[in-house]
Amino acid sequence: MEEFIGGKKFDLADQTEKRPEFCINDNMDVLIEILKRLDDRTLGVAACVCRMWCSLTRNESLWEHLCFRQLSPPPEGVRAVVAALGGYRRLYMGCVKPVRELSVVRELDRVWTRHEVELSLSLFCVDYYERVLLGDGGRLGGDSAPSASSLILLCKEMNV
Amino acid sequence: MSSSTELTEKKVFLLKSLDGVIFEVEESVAVQLEVIRELIEGDCARPFISLYNVTSEILALVIEYCKHHAETCSGGTSATIADEDLKTFDNEFMNVDENILLELCSAADYLDIKSLFELTCRTLASLIKDRTIIEVRKMFNVENDFSVVEEKAVRKEFAWAFK
Known part of the structure; x- marks a missing residue:
């Protein structure tokens, strides 16, 4: 593969094709951090999205965070x-x-x-x-x- | 004592993305990536640093972000003006689609850039707010893997969220 020095010399369109499929459920740590920043109602909605979101939403640490994040x-x-x-x-x-x-x-x-x-x-x-x-x-x-x-x-x- | 050449000469580092593109960054930018700072301090940053989890498209954005933050903080402007400037920049910087946001978030996590990680997490959380379950699934391309019975039960469990 050809390599270029500097960010400007590569073709963006070409890179987009190579971009791997990226799913929010692939990186659980990131997903937990996003869920931690939701308000309670949105967290309730998030719980109904899929099994993984549901099990993460039932996690006590998320509710602990929700209880005390303003403190x-x-x-x-x-x-x-x-x-x-x-x-x-x-x-x-x-x-x-x-x-x-x-x-x-x-x-x-x-x-x-x-x-x-x-x-x-x-x-x-x-x-x-x-x-x-x-x-x-x-x-x-x-x-x-x-x-x-x-x-x-x-x-x-x-x-x- | 440092000589004048050492003071003026800027150290640069080479970062190599997953797809093989090499980026040249100044030290003030590189040290914002906590993982790289450790490599630099351990003198393991030569000839270049390979970042196996970040594509060139995302790495270009990450560098743009770090560069702007480094320049604003060292620009000699007052703290309030710098703060305002960063806020405006951050808002515009977050104006990308959910997929890019997710990749940026994941990259910030991997490269250990706390401010960018916080910014992307907060932005993604704000995208979920006020949306229906179906909209959230569609936005993040998440499959509904509940059985009919399970979905009914979980909706009942969290019924207060839909009132």
């Missing part, structure tokens, strides 16, 4: 506790997303305060207590709303 530095040492209480996906869907949606400033990309994270983690403990310890385990399938009855307040407007 710098992310909370340390909570991973084992979150896993024991039901995992990051449940934490996000039940206690992070609703808190964020209730907050006065609704920009999803704004930086989160440490207090808001602590609030979500506390609510997650309530969720665990009612769901598992009080034996409400039958509602585990509900992913869109907090399953503990006390956390219904996160979904309803209250007249005080």
